[in-house]
Amino acid sequence: MQIVRAEEMYEWDRRAMDEYGREGYILMENAGRALAGRIREKFPKDEKFLVLIGGGNNGGDGYVIARILKDQGFDVTAVQVVPDEKIEGDALYHKNVYTKSGYDLAELTEQEWNRGTVVIDAMLGIGVKGPLRPPFDDLVRDVNLYGMHRVSIDIPSGLPADEGEEEFEAVKADTTFIVQAPKLSLFTEHTSGYYGEAEVVDIGLPPLSVTDPAREWRAEEDVKEGYPRLPASAHKGSRGKGLLIGGAQMMPGALVMAAKASIRSGAGLTTAATVPGNIPSAAGSLPEVMFMGTEEVDGVISGIDTDSLTGKDAVAAGIGMGRKEPGRAVMETLLKETKVPLLIDADGLYHLRFLLDVLKEREEVTVVTPHVKEMADLTGESTGEVKRNPFSISSKFARDYGVYVVLKGPHTIITAPDGRQIVESSGNEGLAKGGSGDVLTGILLTMLMQHEHPLEALANGCFLHGKSAELLTAGERTVYDLLPTDVVEGLSSVFRTYIKE
Ligand SMILES: NC(=O)C1=CN([C@@H]2O[C@H](COP(=O)(O)OP(=O)(O)OC[C@H]3O[C@@H](n4cnc5c(N)ncnc54)[C@H](OP(=O)(O)O)[C@@H]3O)[C@@H](O)[C@H]2O)[C@@H](O)CC1
Ligand SMILES: Nc1ncnc2c1ncn2[C@@H]1O[C@H](COP(=O)(O)OP(=O)(O)O)[C@@H](O)[C@H]1O
Ligand SMILES: [K+]
Structure with missing residues (x-):
């Protein structure tokens, strides 16, 4: 519509x-x-x-x-x-x-x-x-x-x-x-x-x-139509190999939630790269995920082996990464060396504001997933201005830097580099809780690997995330007690209700 x-x-x-x-x-x-x-x-x-x-x-x-x-x-x-x-x-x-x-x-x-x-x-x-x-x-x-x-x-x-x-x-x-x-x-x-x-x-x-360019409000029917089918001949390679990078020593949870969301939403193989100290506990809770240690200074990621980027279908970086200085160089490397779609969220967006010239140079698909405050920091606008002008501010940023923008909120506005926009309104206030964004990042990583068009991928990912919350709060959960990890588990009902043939 x-x-x-x-x-x-x-x-x-x-x-x-x-x-x-x-x-x-x-x-x-x-x-x-x-x-x-x-x-x-x-x-x-x-x-x-x-x-x-x-x-x-x-x-x-x-x-x-x-x-x-x-x-x-x-x-x-x-x-x-x-x-x-x-x-x-x-x-x-x-x-x-x-x-x-x-x-x-x-x-x-x-x-x-x-x-x-x-x-x-x-x-x-x-x-x-x-x-x-x-x-x-x-x-x-x-x-x-x-x-x-x-x-x-x-x-x-x-x-x-x-x-x-x-x-x-x-x-x-x-x-x-x-x-x-x-x-x-x-x-x-x-x-x-x-x-x-x-x-x-x-x-x-x-x-x-x-x-x-078109500006569209997504309806539920559009989702099923545009969702890639999973053939019986699928193998883990064809479902996508994703790399998630994030998690400082004091913030292991973000990466764990994102990795779990990534495999639950259908990734073939997910690798999580984080500081070595986090790996034993994270790996214990996520047996399906592969782990990789990064370089580390003061408990934060300070470098990443760029060989780990080869053979991946998409990369997501920044969640729980912290804002200390070494992160900036990591993000710069990723912007320059990632030859597949790269999604940047959370602390990665913090570092990105100092790397906008590098972002502009990057040619491959890039996705940024800010909430209002992060969008304000990225663009230099006040949060009030972003709230009042979410369509035009997203559109300007997307065009200026040639990126996809997912401006998160009760109505999430997704913008393509050519200015096309989709509004995804599923979800509810139960999602207003630390960690919801990390779950979304994991889902979007998978979607980017499986869809032909990034705009469609991002819209479908936001739908899965929001609908999971809606179905859960219509049943056993309420908007008060809903947890981001519930949203990951709730994906099964969304697939069963809206996607499965
Ligand atoms: N045309 C379409 O595409 C379609 C239109 N459709 C329908 O028409 C509506 C739009 O109609 P519209 O353009 O006549 O304007 P509308 O909202 O009735 O306001 C004009 C009146 O408001 C007044 N006024 C304005 N500001 C004011 C103020 N601050 N304080 C006080 N007064 C103020 C202004 O007064 P004036 O400035 O002339 O003194 C004038 O009298 C649209 O919303 C939909 O319902 C649909 O049926 C089909 C498609
Ligand atoms: N009131 C709300 N209604 C619908 N969706 C919401 C609401 N509040 C937050 N969300 C969704 O929850 C997610 C929160 O992401 P983010 O702000 O990055 O959270 P965090 O950084 O705490 O993980 C976004 O997908 C956003 O669209
Ligand atoms: K009216």
């Missing part, structure tokens, strides 16, 4: 009209009808609806919804919250249809606020600009104040559609029925909560690609 900026949504609508011969008022009828259909399915007939209608096309959708719900016998009070001269074009057409149907408009009184049980917010859509002007400033506050179930049409009124906006006041919706395609603000941290439960409603616009 395409994710759009406001201007791309307008472009989609414009092309539907200008190039595909669809009339604007018919598109609005279709939109309102589809939205009313979802409202009807969601709410019982004894609800009392208060429809608030603004002065643009969002209000036009509101007129259609109010009419259709009334046609079908629902208890609806409709209020136009702007003066008559503000209603124009397709919205005016539908206002006329509404009034010719014999339906009234009401004044917004205390009584109406108290009578309604569901408020339909069709005041402002993606056309909102700047701080709210009267009467919307008070109306938005009132909608949030009264105890009705709040249903926003397309977008909670006042909320920006795109990323980047810092100051706004908006309806805090319980439910948002998004028109045709999700907007960027559904995925950014400071705005996504305003949508409440969000559902995208297909209003029947012709399928046109309006985002270039």
Whole structure:
């Protein structure tokens, strides 16, 4: 499903009209009808609806919804919250249809606020600009104040559609029925909560690609389709030989979790390279994994035998590695000498910020997997800026350095060097625990070895990781007690439910 900026949504609508011969008022009828259909399915007939209608096309959708719900016998009070001269074009057409149907408009009184049980917010859509002007400033506050179930049409009124906006006041919706395609603000941290439960409603616009390069929200079905099959003739070489490098003396756990995740997610053979002191205990808990000692200074990795890179299908480095000086040279060697896909995570990202010129020179596939803070450190932006602009900041970094970026969070944004983006939303707050990222690294290492296209590999890996958490917390675990090691074990159910033929 395409994710759009406001201007791309307008472009989609414009092309539907200008190039595909669809009339604007018919598109609005279709939109309102589809939205009313979802409202009807969601709410019982004894609800009392208060429809608030603004002065643009969002209000036009509101007129259609109010009419259709009334046609079908629902208890609806409709209020136009702007003066008559503000209603124009397709919205005016539908206002006329509404009034010719014999339906009234009401004044917004205390009584109406108290009578309604569901408020339909069709005041402002993606056309909102700047701080709210009267009467919307008070109306938005009132909608949030009264105890009705709040249903926003397309977008909670006042909320920006795109990323980047810092100051706004908006309806805090319980439910948002998004028109045709999700907007960027559904995925950014400071705005996504305003949508409440969000559902995208297909209003029947012709399928046109309006985002270039593509920006896509992953659906579960896409995962199965793009997942490489495991033939009966598979052997360990064909499933991938991976190398994981990390783990300082005080941090052996990260590497153990990543290695376990790597073999559980299907790697043929995983080798873990770490400081020699960690090997006896780690090897005891992971009999399927091969271990290799690195050079060591002060308990951290200070060098790696580059022969160990030969014969590998992918390499992941940086987890639990520590931030001491010797790590930087190790990362530099890896960037220069790894001729297969190289994934860099955690402390590896810390060192990477001093090696950006080396990164730029590197020609083979490189993946970085930062969370927001690591992304901020890599780019020199503040964490606030990264949170507000995750799409554009990821995209710029990916293009500038020719890398794949996995910006982790509740909605993980995966960007290819050409700017294509996939949003993976599986997972839940149970994953907000030290070690979740290490598990993801192990899974992604395996995915990179088994998929033809890195973008697909990364999206599928994030799906396995997130879905494992979801399935576990739907069953025996809760978001409170879920452990990263559980997520590794939970991979079996994800494969059984979503991947297996
Ligand atoms: N066209 C499409 O692609 C499709 C559009 N569709 C639907 O149309 C919606 C977009 O409609 P839109 O473009 O008419 O804008 P919209 O959100 O109604 O706002 C404009 C109104 O808001 C006002 N206003 C703005 N800022 C304000 C502020 N700060 N404070 C106060 N007022 C402010 C502005 O007032 P003005 O500046 O003119 O005084 C004007 O009256 C979209 O969300 C979806 O629901 C779908 O049906 C199908 C595809
Ligand atoms: N609230 C959340 N909802 C969904 N996924 C989450 C949430 N919090 C964290 N995650 C996921 O958990 C992982 C955490 O990675 P990271 O921040 O590197 O953790 P750590 O460094 O502690 O291992 C990422 O894949 C991220 O997408
Ligand atoms: K709205």
